[in-house]
Amino acid sequence: xxxxxxxxxxxxxxxxxxxxxxxxxxxxxxxxxxxxxxxxxxxxxxxxxxxxxxxxxxxxxxxxxxxxxxxxxxxxxxxxxxxxxxxxxxxxxxxxxxxxxxxxxxxxxxxxxxxxxxxxxxxxxxxxxxxxxxxxxxxxxxxxxxxxxxxxxxxxxxxxxxxxxxxxxxxxxxxxxxxxxxxxxxxxxxxxxxxxxxxxxxxxxxxxxxxxxxxxxxxxxxxxxxxxxxxxxxxxxxxxxxxxxxxxxxxxxxxxxxxxxx
Amino acid sequence: xxxxxxxxxxxxxxxxxxxxxxxxxxxxxxxxxxxxxxxxxxxxxxxxxxxxxxxxxxxxxxxxxxxxxxxxxxxxxxxxxxxxxxxxxxxxxxxxxxxxxxxxxxxxxxxxxxxxxxxxxxxxxxxxxxxxxxxxxxxxxxxxxxxxxxxxxxxxxxxxxxxxxxxxxxxxxxxxxxxxxxxxxxxxxxxxxxxxxxxxxxxxxxxxxxxxxxxxxxxxxxxxxxxxxxxxxxxxxxxxxxxxxxxxxxxxxxxxxxxxxxxxxxxxxxxxxxxxxxxxxxxxxxxxxxxxxxxxxxxxxxxxxxxx
Numbered sequence: 185x186x187x188x189x190x191x192x193x194x195x196x197x198x199x200x201x202x203x204x205x206x207x208x209x210x211x212x213x214x215x216x217x218x219x220x221x222x223x224x225x226x227x228x229x230x231x232x233x234x235x236x237x238x239x240x241x242x243x244x245x246x247x248x249x250x251x252x253x254x255x256x257x258x259x260x261x262x263x264x265x266x267x268x269x270x271x272x273x274x275x276x277x278x279x280x281x282x283x284x285x286x287x288x289x290x291x292x293x294x295x296x297x298x299x300x301x302x303x304x305x306x307x308x309x310x311x312x313x314x315x316x317x318x319x320x321x322x323x324x325x326x327x328x329x330x331x332x333x334x335x336x337x338x339x340x341x342x343x344x345x346x347x348x349x350x351x352x353x354x355x356x357x358x359x360x361x362x363x364x365x366x367x368x369x370x371x372x373x374x375x376x377x378x379x380x381x382x383x384x385x386x387x388x389x390x391x392x393x394x395x396x397x398x399x400x401x402x403x404x405x406x407x408x409x410x411x412x413x414x415x416x417x418x419x420x421x422x423x424x425x426x427x428x429x430x431x432x433x434x435x436x437x438x439x440x441x442x443x444x445x446x
Numbered sequence: 447x448x449x450x451x452x453x454x455x456x457x458x459x460x461x462x463x464x465x466x467x468x469x470x471x472x473x474x475x476x477x478x479x480x481x482x483x484x485x486x487x488x489x490x491x492x493x494x495x496x497x498x499x500x501x502x503x504x505x506x507x508x509x510x511x512x513x514x515x516x517x518x519x520x521x522x523x524x525x526x527x528x529x530x531x532x533x534x535x536x537x538x539x540x541x542x543x544x545x546x547x548x549x550x551x552x553x554x555x556x557x558x559x560x561x562x563x564x565x566x567x568x569x570x571x572x573x574x575x576x577x578x579x580x581x582x583x584x585x586x587x588x589x590x591x592x593x594x595x596x597x598x599x600x601x602x603x604x605x606x607x608x609x610x611x612x613x614x615x616x617x618x619x620x621x622x623x624x625x626x627x628x629x630x631x632x633x634x635x636x637x638x639x640x641x642x643x644x645x646x647x648x649x650x651x652x653x654x655x656x657x658x659x660x661x662x663x664x665x666x667x668x669x670x671x672x673x674x675x676x677x678x679x680x681x682x683x684x685x686x687x688x689x690x691x692x693x694x695x696x697x698x699x700x701x702x703x704x705x706x707x708x709x710x711x712x713x714x715x716x717x718x719x720x721x722x723x724x725x726x727x728x729x730x731x732x733x734x735x736x737x738x739x740x741x742x743x744x745x746x747x748x749x750x751x752x753x754x
Contacts, residue, residue: 193547272531279525280548
């Protein structure tokens with residue numbers, strides 16, 4: 185089977201399977217926690233709009249950007265290979281006429297699609313609850329799409345990185361946690377170009393609010409020291425991160441043998 | 447006859463642990479049994495033969511083509527792995543249909559093939575149940591079904607009969623023999639000699655990563671028969687029992703167990719010994735608590751063969 189067709193079939197298999205797992209239900213529920221926060225904030229504002237809503241929306245975005253997508257992609261990305269070896273199901277895939285590269289790409293695509301759907305649901309519901317008073321304003325929808333686009337780019341880059349980690353390490357989740365919640369958080373407070381050695385830097389560079397350009401007052405601390413990369417370069421960097429780590433994952437998966445712990 | 451699966455000086459190490467040591471095997475059409483105790487290297491051989499593992503030394507090829515990173519070979523190969531592992535959140539039908547997608551069949555053909563394979567293993571009425579709710583025997587059968595659903599000409603089956611009840615075993619044995627009658631090649635592993643014996647007369651004995659012997663089952667039986675059996679008899683008076691067998695030509699050696707109640711007898715003629723044991727016990731009025739044959743298993747026979 186050709187790689188493209190095999191990727192499509194593997195995507196279909198694992199997307200269908202992934203939707204009904206306990207993990208998908210758990211992460212979907214976690215993704216809906218901001219909805220409760222949005223409802224609470226909405227009740228507190230009594231229908232007022234303006235800065236407070238904008239600030240709440242930015243906080244909401246921070247929750248998704250710095251916590252939710254890191255967590256969800258960590259589990260889904262590392263599991264691309266780990267769950268097959270731990271559950272001893274890898275033999276079902278390796279003894280089919282599909283290239284190993286297609287297994288990684290197909291499973292990666294399924295993981296990214298599932299997590300994107302979870303993020304779209306959680307972000308969409310909470311965002312529109314918060315902005316319910318401005319539904320007639322087209323800019324609200326444009327901002328939503330921009331937020332969603334940033335998060336999807338983040339999901340692709342993080343999932344690719346964690347997929348790569350999963351192919352080289354048996355306990356990738358530990359290093360993934362250190363990277364996702366240690367390195368990615370700490371490096372944002374480093375001055376100069378050091379910030380560019382993180383994924384979150386490029387994601388933040390794509391957000392509508394920037395220091396010195398107004399907005400973001402409520403999250404000024406989180407944007408502290410952000411020296412943004414231009415949006416075009418940020419998108420290129422994120423796409424490159426995704427492509428490079430996926431390619432590395434494919435190369436390693438093709439060369440390495442995975443032994444179940446008997 | 448040309449070998450369908452050929453292994454040449456195949457060696458596999460897990461770190462410092464030897465998995466397979468310089469194994470050369472030629473598997474021809476028909477059924478070949480790979481017989482050995484647990485941990486002998488049977489699964490390692492099968493994983494190497496199906497390209498799941500890379501040999502450290504030597505090579506394994508199917509129809510002359512090396513299997514590592516050669517996925518196209520699996521159009522003609524079906525593999526049933528040993529672990530009881532599944533995508534548990536799928537139904538039996540979804541599991542088979544999902545795996546059949548990887549062969550490029552049309553949707554209609556996928557449905558037909560999955561239904562046919564489930565029918566062969568008698569799971570049609572349970573096809574829409576989640577695999578996590580299947581019994582051990584059903585799980586074993588659905589695993590076999592995924593190996594045959596694409597109609598392969600070569601079947602590699604790692605302990606396919608484990609977990610099946612006697613009736614299930616008989617049905618599967620009949621099915622596997624049917625594949626042979628269709629001219630296909632089957633490589634099947636087991637640690638139970640009678641299971642292999644029921645399937646084929648062509649056997650390779652594997653132990654501690656080495657192929658000890660190859661040949662027909664009668665030849666293997668002969669080897670096993672030549673091996674002195676140990677029989678342990680725990681009774682109220684082992685010394686009185688031993689006295690009854692002094693000078694018996696069927697006995698090679700007698701020793702007493704550390705517990706003071708056990709007599710361990712070594713004999714090449716097990717049946718003769720058992721034939722004489724019952725009258726001896728009755729005549730002496732000895733109360734027998736337990737009779738066991740500590741080495742009456744493949745492991746002991748293999749140890750013996752290694753030492754030969």
